[in-house]
Each structure stands twice: as C-alpha cells, then as structure tokens.
Amino acid sequence: MNELKNLIPQNWDYFTQQFDTNVLFITVASFFAWIAWRLIYGRLELLVSRTSFHWDDLTLSALKTPISTLIWCWPATISLGFLLQNHMSSTLNWLSTLKLILVIGIFVWITMRLINNVETFVLDQKNRDETTVQAIAKVARLFFIVIGALTVMQAFGLSLSGLLTFGGVGGLIVGLAAKDLLSNFFGGMMIYFDRPFKVGDWVRSPDRQIEGTVERIGWRMTIIRTFDKRPIYVPNSVFSSIVVENPSRMLNRRINETIGIRYDDGAKVAQIVTDIKHMLENHPDIDANQTLIVNFNAFGPSSLDLLVYTFTKTVNWIRYHEVKQDVLLQIMAIIHQHDADIAFPTQTLKFDPVRTEVPTASTL
Missing domain, CATH: 1.20.58 (Methane Monooxygenase Hydroxylase; Chain G, domain 1)
Known part of the structure; x- marks a missing residue:
C-alpha cells in the first residue's frame, strides 16, 4: 500500500x-x-x-x-x-x-x-x-x-477597422464571384418591400410557365406550389425581369357568356334580354356596381346570340362557379318561360325541284 x-x-x-x-x-x-x-x-x-x-x-x-x-x-x-x-x-x-x-x-x-x-x-x-x-x-x-x-x-x-477594410475588398471579390447569389438576395428584398405577392397568394406569369400558390419566400428563391401539387423553385432574380399576375388580389370575378336563341324565337329576344338583365341586377351574388351588359349581340350561324357580361361579388374560385351555375340556370329558366329555347348548331338544306320532261310524239 x-x-x-x-x-x-x-x-x-x-x-x-x-x-x-x-x-x-x-x-x-x-x-x-x-x-x-x-x-x-x-x-x-x-x-x-x-x-x-x-x-x-x-x-x-x-x-x-x-x-x-x-x-x-x-x-x-x-x-x-x-x-x-x-x-x-x-x-x-x-x-x-x-x-x-x-x-x-x-x-x-x-x-x-x-x-x-x-x-x-x-x-x-x-x-x-x-x-x-x-x-x-x-x-x-x-x-x-x-x-x-x-x-x-x-x-x-x-481590429474591426482592419476587418471592415478587408471586408470592403473581400466584398468586391465575393460580389463578382457570387453575382447570381447577390441578385437573388436583392430580388428577395424587392419582393419583401414591393410586396407584389405574399405567402398564400395565387400567382402566375404570362412570360413563363409559372402558376400556383406561393408557399415560401426565401432569401434566394421562392417556392410556388402548382395546382397539381408540384413545387416550383424560382430564383428571386427572375421576378425582376418578368410580369407577375396576382389573381388573389382581384376585386371581382367575371362572367362572360354568349347564349344563342333559336331564330324561330326572334320576336321574344327583346323581352328575354330585359328579364335577364333585371335578374342580374337583383341577384344577391352579382355586383351591380360593376359593368353589367345583357344585349342581343350578333346573328350567329344557327342562333341569335345574346352577350351576358357581369361580375360576381366573390373572388373565391369554388364559390364563383356556384354563382355562375345559378346565373346560367336562371337564364335558361327565363328563356323557357317565354316558350323559347336555346339554339344548337343546325343546318338548313334547300333542294330545288327537278323538272321531268314528258316525251312527245316528235321526240319518239
């Protein structure tokens, strides 16, 4: 021990x-x-x-x-x-x-x-x-x-002064080497300050095949989820050179339909137009303060065409289609109330009668 x-x-x-x-x-x-x-x-x-x-x-x-x-x-x-x-x-x-x-x-x-x-x-x-x-x-x-x-x-x-001096020179070198990275960074800053869209907005670009819901806005890229659930990773610098449409910020959705009436119902067109316009002006889901047009518009190949142009109050895509369906059904009901009907493509064939010569004695 x-x-x-x-x-x-x-x-x-x-x-x-x-x-x-x-x-x-x-x-x-x-x-x-x-x-x-x-x-x-x-x-x-x-x-x-x-x-x-x-x-x-x-x-x-x-x-x-x-x-x-x-x-x-x-x-x-x-x-x-x-x-x-x-x-x-x-x-x-x-x-x-x-x-x-x-x-x-x-x-x-x-x-x-x-x-x-x-x-x-x-x-x-x-x-x-x-x-x-x-x-x-x-x-x-x-x-x-x-x-x-x-x-x-x-x-x-x-030394912070020396560090800042070195950072100035180094920043120039890094800026030249990472030009795309910096352009994406400032592109992200532009999105944050200009706010052309935000997370959750539906955006699309007519210049590129970009359409979907904004899922995330990062410093380098923006993630957009398409309607078939595919992610699109877009560098932020792209948004400084393309046109971006933001349908999420629309105030109304438009109904723009051409409805054909049979030529046989030509005498009833004026009253049908009046009733359809009155229905739209009093519809609870139609914004009557926006442009509202219901007129006989053209002589179609097989119908008398009515233009129905109006805007819904809702901007929700699903609710919009419900309102549009209700409007179209009421228009069809108004047409049927006047014993008229919606035209469908038809053709009229005209045959000239064929002359048959009766043989005479001189031709025998």
Missing part, C-alpha cells in the same frame, strides 16, 4: 484539496442558483399569465433556457480555471475570453428566441401580413448575428 501511495504524484493532495474546497463549492452554489432561478421563473410565469400584455410572456419564455445554461456554464469556467491554474505554466487569459464569448452567445441566443417568439405570436394574428413579418424577423436575426460575430472577433483581438 505504501508503494502505491509513492506512485501518486506529490501534488495529488493539493489537487484534491483544491477540488474539494473550490470546485465542489462552486458546483453546489450553481445548483442552488439554478434552483432559485427555477423558483423565480415559476413565480414570474404565474404573474405574467395574469396580465393581458403578451410581450412579457414572450420575453420570459426567451430567457428560460439561456439563463439556466448561463448559471451552469459561467461557474464551470471558473472551476476550470481553479483546476488548471496550478498545472499550466502559461497564464489563463483565454478563460476571460471564453467567459466573454459565453456572455455574447447567451445574449444572441436570448435575442434569437425572442425574435422567434414574437414572429410566431404575430403570425398567429390572422390580420397580419405573413410576408412582411417574416422579412422583418429575418433582417432582425441577421443583424444580431452579425453584431454578435463582430463582438466575438473583437474579443479575440481582431
């Missing part, structure tokens, strides 16, 4: 003493600090739940996990310093840098969680513009990440 003790380093007793008196104390203190934080958090959570102000809930939720992490990691760096200070010949200045990086990381983490909480809360409000909220959240995240990264670089002793 004595020989085994001789094999143990001479400073083992000091190391054990230091561990017992310092590290153990710090660990126990961290545990009690964490318990105190949990109790305080529970009390604060109970208090903020009683208020009608939602921002305190979002802020408290953002603080929960980062503060718990800080309570354990900050004392851990102190304990690490106690364990290493007598076993390393060099100074432990890097521990101070590590503590500063820890604080910066916790601050950025709290900010990211708060931004995410606010974004989720605002998007749950149905009257908010989803595209604008997401754009502001992305810019805020990017801003705090850049600030955090610059602060960490400064903590490592890097």
